[in-house]
Amino acid sequence: MAVGFAVTLVPGTATAAPATAADAATAVAETSRQVEVLAEQVNDAQLAADAALADAATTDAAADVADADVAALQPRVRALVLSGILSGPQSGMELVLSSESADEALQRWALYGQLTDNTNDLLADLTVAQDAAAAARATSDAAAAAATAALDAVTAQQTQLEADLAGYEADFARLSAVQQAAVVTAVAGPEVSGAQTAAAAAAAPAAAPTEAAAIAVQTALAQVGKPYVVAASGPNGFDCSGLTQFAYAAAGVSLPHSSRTQSTMGAAVSRADLQPGDLVFFYSPVSHVGMYIGNGQMVHASVSGRPVAVTSVDKPGYAGARRPTA
Secondary structure, eight states: OOOOOOOOOOOOOOOOOOOHHHHHHHHHHHHHHHHHHHHHHHHHHHHHHHHHHHHHOOOOHHHHHHHHHHHHHHHHHHHHHTTTGGGGGOOOOHHHOSSSSHHHHHHHHHHHHHHHHHHHHHHHHHHHHHHHHHHHHHHHHHHHHHHHHHHHHHHHHHHHHHHHHHHHHHHHHTHHHHHHHHHHHHHHOOOOOOOHHHHHHHHHOOOHSSSSHHHHHHHTTTTTTOOBOOTSSSSBBBHHHHHHHHHHHTTTTTSOOHHHHOOOOOOOOEGOOOOOOEEEEEEEOOEEEEEETTTEEEEOOTTTOOSSSSESSSSTTTTEEEEEOO
């Protein structure tokens, strides 16, 4: 059976149409993995956009404060202009001639000197405030532009993802049941029996290294059967990093919606030392994450068309593990 499938998502690569059923299954499995890569890139782009929007809001607030400082100083400067002080103090001769005594001349000279110093200080403050406002506004404008660009990138990637996901799903539907099962195993990992899953789930809370990990495992397992949905973080559907984010949020632990970023958090754990609640990552660069539940099993949202499930952790592309809680 020959199956034509969507253009792969890795830039600069192209693959000929598979000639056999086995080749078709392999090709569709690879397309599925590449769809997930792009899906996680969309998550990363959304995180970048959120950060850019937060920066824009912060810098805009700083610019508003700087503008307010300028506005507060301007009435005082206008008052000085109207009073004629900014045109300069009288000359020494004018002060002497217009004063009725030497003491009055000295007093008036001291007053004009004080006014001049205050005026110079006020003008200096205004200059500093104006410069600060201009710099803050420029920074704010740059942050807003970065946020706009980040959001545009997310939109473009989501559009590409939707097209490639539709192509993958169409190709998957053309496979036989046997080949579909092969794709799911290749992408999601070998299935485990219900009895094995039940045994691991029952033992997981007590075996978890922390209470938060135990809660996260129980929460993740409670999502089994819910659909895989690109960029979703629950409660009705999940992608891989959305599931782990949702599970740990129930335990009061905040994780970003990105498998790549999650792979940098917490402490590294060796394959031999995995405990329930540890996050297990796949591929290089990281583009998939699951949650270890013990007995060589993990719960994860793995591929479009397959719900959240428990499978063996021994699937291709294992890249390491992290423990989010100490």
